[in-house]
Amino acid sequence: MEIVKTVKELRQLLPEEADKGQVVGFVPTMGALHRGHLSLVQRCKKECSVAVVSIFVNPTQFNDKSDLKRYPRTLSADTQLLQAAGCDVAFAPDEREIYPELDTRTFDFGLLDKVMEGERRPGHFNGVAQVVSRLLHVVTPQRAYFGEKDFQQLAIVTELVRRLDLPVEVVRCPIVREPDGLAMSSRNALLSPEQRAAAPAIARTLFAAVDKVCSLSLPELKQFVADAIADGGRLKLDYFEVVNALTLQPVASLDDDVPKQACIAVYAGEIRLIDNVRLT
Ligand code: PAF
Numbered sequence: 001m002e003i004v005k006t007v008k009e010l011r012q013l014l015p016e017e018a019d020k021g022q023v024v025g026f027v028p029t030m031g032a033l034h035r036g037h038l039s040l041v042q043r044c045k046k047e048c049s050v051a052v053v054s055i056f057v058n059p060t061q062f063n064d065k066s067d068l069k070r071y072p073r074t075l076s077a078d079t080q081l082l083q084a085a086g087c088d089v090a091f092a093p094d095e096r097e098i099y100p101e102l103d104t105r106t107f108d109f110g111l112l113d114k115v116m117e118g119e120r121r122p123g124h125f126n127g128v129a130q131v132v133s134r135l136l137h138v139v140t141p142q143r144a145y146f147g148e149k150d151f152q153q154l155a156i157v158t159e160l161v162r163r164l165d166l167p168v169e170v171v172r173c174p175i176v177r178e179p180d181g182l183a184m185s186s187r188n189a190l191l192s193p194e195q196r197a198a199a200p201a202i203a204r205t206l207f208a209a210v211d212k213v214c215s216l217s218l219p220e221l222k223q224f225v226a227d228a229i230a231d232g233g234r235l236k237l238d239y240f241e242v243v244n245a246l247t248l249q250p251v252a253s254l255d256d257d258v259p260k261q262a263c264i265a266v267y268a269g270e271i272r273l274i275d276n277v278r279l280t
Helices: 007-013 035-047 065-070 075-085 116-120 124-139 151-164 186-190 193-198 200-212 218-230
Strands: 002-004 024-029 050-055 089-091 143-147 169-173 235-244 260-268 271-278
Touching (some): 002 007, 007 089, 007 124, 024 035, 035 050, 035 143, 116 124, 116 151, 116 235, 124 151, 151 169, 186 271, 200 218, 200 260, 218 235
Parallel strands (some): 002 089, 024 143, 050 089
Antiparallel strands (some): 260 271
């Protein structure tokens, strides 16, 4: 595996455009890698000739600067994990490589970013769009792999690629969970032992919501989730929404005849965790 820090070095390692048979696969990450990321890398490696993984903690997507400051940075452990997972090129640029000039672009995602994470984290998805578009421009992959844990991010990236007409396939990959159900996230490493012990209630509650979807109304389901998250006293519900899985707009009723996704954000102390599950 090659580890490169500059766009120039990266370009030297990418297959020539004329080299038609080569498929470049790309997994963008912010590091602090876990099995969720590694499952994306393994799939990328299986489906592509060259697997490129970026590690870049993108400042423009952090609306909360203390969240940016405490975001875990574990570059040497990350590169070892990537090597073992079969990554060919690890791209770990510094900020000037990604943003040689201030990125003033603003993206319009219509209603997609007006709900859930977009509503609570102003500017977050604009920052995601800035960095993902820049990374896709420099890596020029044919396939890019994203996890479904960040369900709204996936919808935004898919829309970004469609609007910019980029020649890349966005590959959706399932959530990877800890044995106790907690969705894998780099932020899990920041949880205290007590918070970590409480956190599996998030997934447990979502799975219980799936079981109850036929017997409860939407307000009853929301109340059930709010009570289950509050139970135990260590978690604080930020939101629980049942949305149309394609438009991400909240459904009016559980009887709406659309694919439905239940999405949740919860605070464990200062740490914000998200998760989601298909309802019907
Ligand atoms: O999902 C993430 O880790 C980040 O939002 C991404 C896609 C790497 C962009 O910084």
